[in-house]
Amino acid sequence: MASNKLLNGKERGKVTKKDIHKMGLYSVIEQSSFSFERMQACGFTESMIPTAKKIFKDSDEDMKEFMQYNMEFMNTEMHMATFLMGIIIAMEEAGEDRKLIEGIRNGLFGPFAGLGDAIFWFTLLPISAAICCSLAQSGSVLGPILYILIWFIAAISRIWFAEIGYVLGNKAVSSISSYSKYLTDAAGILGVTVVGGLIPSYVSFAFSDNLVYGIEGATVQSIFDNVLPNILPLAFVFFIFYLFKKKNANTIVMIIAIIIAGIILSFLGWM
Amino acid sequence: MTITFMQGILLALVAFICAVDKCWEAFYWFRPMVVAFFAGIALGDISLGVKCGAVAELSYLGLLTVGGTVPPDALMAGMMTMVIAYTTGQSAETALGLSLPFALLAQWYGIVCNSLFAFIAHRCDAAAEKADTKAFRKWTWSGVFIVAIGYAVMVFLCAYAAQSAIQAFVNTFPVWLVHGFEVAGNLLPAIGLGLLLMVTLKKQNAPYLFIGFIMATFLDMPNVLPIAIVGIALAAINFMYNKKIDDTAAKAVVYDGGEEDGI
Numbered sequence: 001m002a003s004n005k006l007l008n009g010k011e012r013g014k015v016t017k018k019d020i021h022k023m024g025l026y027s028v029i030e031q032s033s034f035s036f037e038r039m040q041a042c043g044f045t046e047s048m049i050p051t052a053k054k055i056f057k058d059s060d061e062d063m064k065e066f067m068q069y070n071m072e073f074m075n076t077e078m079h080m081a082t083f084l085m086g087i088i089i090a091m092e093e094a095g096e097d098r099k100l101i102e103g104i105r106n107g108l109f110g111p112f113a114g115l116g117d118a119i120f121w122f123t124l125l126p127i128s129a130a131i132c133c134s135l136a137q138s139g140s141v142l143g144p145i146l147y148i149l150i151w152f153i154a155a156i157s158r159i160w161f162a163e164i165g166y167v168l169g170n171k172a173v174s175s176i177s178s179y180s181k182y183l184t185d186a187a188g189i190l191g192v193t194v195v196g197g198l199i200p201s202y203v204s205f206a207f208s209d210n211l212v213y214g215i216e217g218a219t220v221q222s223i224f225d226n227v228l229p230n231i232l233p234l235a236f237v238f239f240i241f242y243l244f245k246k247k248n249a250n251t252i253v254m255i256i257a258i259i260i261a262g263i264i265l266s267f268l269g270w271m
Numbered sequence: 272m273t274i275t276f277m278q279g280i281l282l283a284l285v286a287f288i289c290a291v292d293k294c295w296e297a298f299y300w301f302r303p304m305v306v307a308f309f310a311g312i313a314l315g316d317i318s319l320g321v322k323c324g325a326v327a328e329l330s331y332l333g334l335l336t337v338g339g340t341v342p343p344d345a346l347m348a349g350m351m352t353m354v355i356a357y358t359t360g361q362s363a364e365t366a367l368g369l370s371l372p373f374a375l376l377a378q379w380y381g382i383v384c385n386s387l388f389a390f391i392a393h394r395c396d397a398a399a400e401k402a403d404t405k406a407f408r409k410w411t412w413s414g415v416f417i418v419a420i421g422y423a424v425m426v427f428l429c430a431y432a433a434q435s436a437i438q439a440f441v442n443t444f445p446v447w448l449v450h451g452f453e454v455a456g457n458l459l460p461a462i463g464l465g466l467l468l469m470v471t472l473k474k475q476n477a478p479y480l481f482i483g484f485i486m487a488t489f490l491d492m493p494n495v496l497p498i499a500i501v502g503i504a505l506a507a508i509n510f511m512y513n514k515k516i517d518d519t520a521a522k523a524v525v526y527d528g529g530e531e532d533g534i
Contacts, residue, residue: 236458
């Protein structure tokens with residue numbers, strides 16, 4: 001349920017339009033320290049921290065929870081990330097249930113990625129590059145200068161993406177607070193469905209075509225593919241999940257193990 | 272023409288700045304068009320920089336291929352196309368082809384960084400645990416500087432100090448080692464997704480994971496938007512069903528209560 005109190009019992013702070021604009025601008029760093037494991041989580045969280053401080057003030061408990069759920073896996077198109085930040089900040093400001101915010105965050109970043117890529121990567125980039133290249137091929141400095149200008153505007157447009165997200169989040173907050181119990185479950189369902197869909201695209205676990213067995217020389221990978229394509233990525237994610245859940249596995253040890261395994265598998269020519 | 276020490280330093284500075292943007296992909300200064308333009312300014316031949324940028328940029332749009340392949344690292348390809356065209360006097364197209372080993376080197380560096388930055392994510396986790404926003408900022412920014420310094424050093428060595436040595440190094444480098452990091456890079460997201468499942472997966476919503484997984488495996492989709500729409504539909508069904516049950520239960524309670532009060 002929405003509550004105006006922070007975990008330390010004090011009142012929640014308010015964010016101004018200026019704070020939202022500043023967050024939009026700072027969110028150019030959203031892809032800092034990109035890692036294969038958590039992808040954009042570090043930069044995504046860091047972009048929101050200065051604004052979140054205005055809401056949480058000195059409540060370390062709230063800041064801790066906020067940072068922790070935002071450090072979960074994140075990978076989306078960067079402008080859409082800023083849009084999502086606006087929604088998250090609006091909901092945090094309203095004191096919405098964090099389970100609900102977390103569900104919305106995890107359910108939306110994947111689909112937003114497709115939307116953002118369609119706008120910036122597949123439309124703006126080819127058009128701007130084609131125009132600027134035709135100018136630059138004759139040696140005109142107008143080519144690169146126009147290119148820099150177009151993408152400067154695209155980068156700065158994050159300010160509006162943040163604002164649109166914030167306004168939308170605010171509107172949603174007022175209409176959802178009375179249903180928040182059901183919506184938390186619903187957001188969880190959306191999140192888990194999307195995560196299921198992300199597994200085949202983000203985790204690639206396939207043996208090399210050179211790895212064959214038997215006299216007929218069928219590839220090992222074809223055996224798994226005949227059972228169910230992508231069964232190995234799915235099984236691997238569940239294996240990792242099992243190690244976390246039941247064995248309390250240390251993540252650092254697991255990363256080192258995966259890197260070493262990757263190098264060995266590559267050396268043997270299995271993958 | 273040869274590159275002087277000062278020009279080498281200037282090129283390293285350009286590489287540093289553009290590599291910061293390569294991490295962010297915010298201002299598109301990591302694209303060959305811009306990198307080669309800046310390199311042209313550093314070397315005092317802007318017109319050549321602009322031409323090299325255009326050629327390398329086109330190759331990254333898939334409009335122009337070099338020996339059938341797209342060169343692997345946009346920043347390094349843009350930089351070295353300019354440097355090679357400037358030093359050897361070759362055409363921009365030829366220089367782009369010769370930049371390939373350097374771009375490969377940069378791509379390997381990127382893969383290794385993205386694998387090892389999992390450790391930065393864990394320093395950030397530790398900072399989040401203590402709500403230590405200062406340490407969090409420090410670690411998040413550290414990855415950017417590591418990448419940028421690496422590019423600056425690579426470009427300085429490739430352009431000024433050891434162009435032919437680097438080329439030889441790339442040609443003899445064990446490919447399985449780099450490929451090993453690639454394999455690991457394909458497997459590492461499983462940790463991120465596993466951690467995500469730790470917080471989202473419950474007994475009640477586990478079946479939905481398989482709906483998303485089967486859709487992504489068997490349907491040819493440009494992105495996960497269709498899965499999200501199915502997810503929203505399923506969530507809406509669940510929402511309405513649960514609310515109906517609770518409403519019916521609430522009515523029953525009110526009815527029972529009413530009767531008791533009446534008597």
